[in-house]
Amino acid sequence: MTDRDGFAAETGRYRRELLAHCYRMVGSAHDAEDLVQETYLRAWRAYAGFEGRASVRSWLHRIATNVCLTAVEPRVIRLLPSGLAGPSADPTRPPRPVDAAWLEPFPDAWISAPADDPAAVVVRRETLRLALIAGLQHLPARQRAILLLREVLAFSAAETAEILGTTTAAVKSGLQRARARLDELDPQPDDLLEPTDPRARALLDGYIAAFERSDANLLERVLRTDATLEATPFADWQAGRDHCVGLLERYVLGSPGDWRMIPTTANGQPAAVHHRGAPDGVVVLSPTATGVSRVVKFHEPALVTMFP
Template identity: 75%
Template sequence: MTGRQSAAADRNRFTAETERFRRELLAHCYRMVGSAHDAEDLVQETYLRAWRSYEGFEGRASIRSWLYRIATNVCLTAGRPRPIRVLPSGLAGPHDGPPSQVAPGEVAWLEPFPNTWTTDDPAATAVARESLRLALIASLQHLPPRQRAILILREVLAFSAPETAKILGTTTAAVKSGLQRARARLEELEPQPGELLEPTDERARALLDGYITAFERSDPNLLEKVLRTDATLEATPFHSWYAGKQNCLDMLADHVLGTPGDWRMIATEANGQPAAAVYHRTDGTLQAHGIVVLAPTTTGVTRVTEFHDPALVVLFGFPDLLTG
């Protein structure tokens, strides 16, 4: 076998052994950094480092564990220091006036994660949905990076304490201590998780359809039927957010809904929740506007999170312009 043939065989073997983990590594990197765009770059760097060191991989750990070790350390070290990604509700209390100005450029915003990037394994998908909820991802970003890594590796990915210690190059005792501190901090940060409906639930889809119809018809009365009394609304890149159905309705009716035909939405899923790709009519053209993610319950939508970033629409696999 020539050197070129040997290299090609190594590459094929590397791809066969590692490529099946790409989607779960994307989710892992997203949990670590809160950005789908960054997660793509970090996974690409993970595979580059893995390929460079593949010749020295001796199989003492599973290929999956080896990849997670590389990916976790890429997340912890690449581009350090990495800014904490937040939602508006993580910056200040609720607002009851008109929308604020766009937040200063130094704020790093949390991004949604496409459900299409998660694994096809039904059992793993159920775990992924729970561990990708927006409220949890937002809370995770406030943990120190190594505590965040420990909690994700232990609680989400079910690595043992010794395995986690090996991945992070630390001791089992340090992992156990870090996990205890991470759990305590997360309890302080994370809102009490409500019983969110799965995006495949007919009730969740009905709420999403109602939200989409309300916007496309610019009808606040339809929107009122979708939101819970205690609903909250936030949108990046704005500082302000709103608590209570009436405050949300007043702001949307006065400053956002516009006239029928101004908005168009296409149903999708993000972070294990129902979502929509949003388009806004500008100069007669429906242009990509962002992604909206809903938190549906049996009594209505409890939280609406809008990400005003046209690039996210394309990231989710939709065109930047709608015709027809």
């Protein structure tokens, strides 16, 4: 076996986990791909000197985390519209685009382990939900890394300190501050349905049918009364079903047949790829037992190519 074969055999099973980790750190699926490539390039260069004092997994995450910390240092954080200001008070006002660094959705297919590869690391979908990713971006980068390493990837405080080149005391303090900040941000409740739940699929099918038929009444039946609607690159977002449906009916739904939507999954949630003649973007839904609680639409045609 060559060194390259040995490297691939030891490190390949962690690629999906590293991709998810980089995405959580930076909030961009495209950037995460580049950061994983850089991680593997650095790991290959250092492989001859790897002595096994740490596990391969820990070693790779140390490289990946530091690659991410370097990448995010000079950048503004990626946000959703709800991270900029409160909801719009006027659903009759046309959506107002703004220039910002926007969060991106993450295709579930990127982390799905092949059925014939029992050694592949399985990534838990709930650790990629949009509410969590959006909240993480508001944390200082090192606090974000500490929380992810400790609570998502389950490294010990000592292992996390080793990965970040700091002390165990600093890790414990950083984790406490990160938890407190996430609690302040009031993320979505934990009652989201899994994308495989028939109720979640029924809500997605209803949402798709409402758009393809231009049926605002069906959309009302899909959304919860307290539903929210936001879409990049627009600053204004809506809270409450009446506001959401009113804006969509006025500016988005169009005529029957204008929209074609393809079901998929993103961020461990039901999603759909939008086409309005040409590729338009991706929408991610937050389904609950009482309806869709949140709709996030990403108006970016380039994102469509990420989804099978």
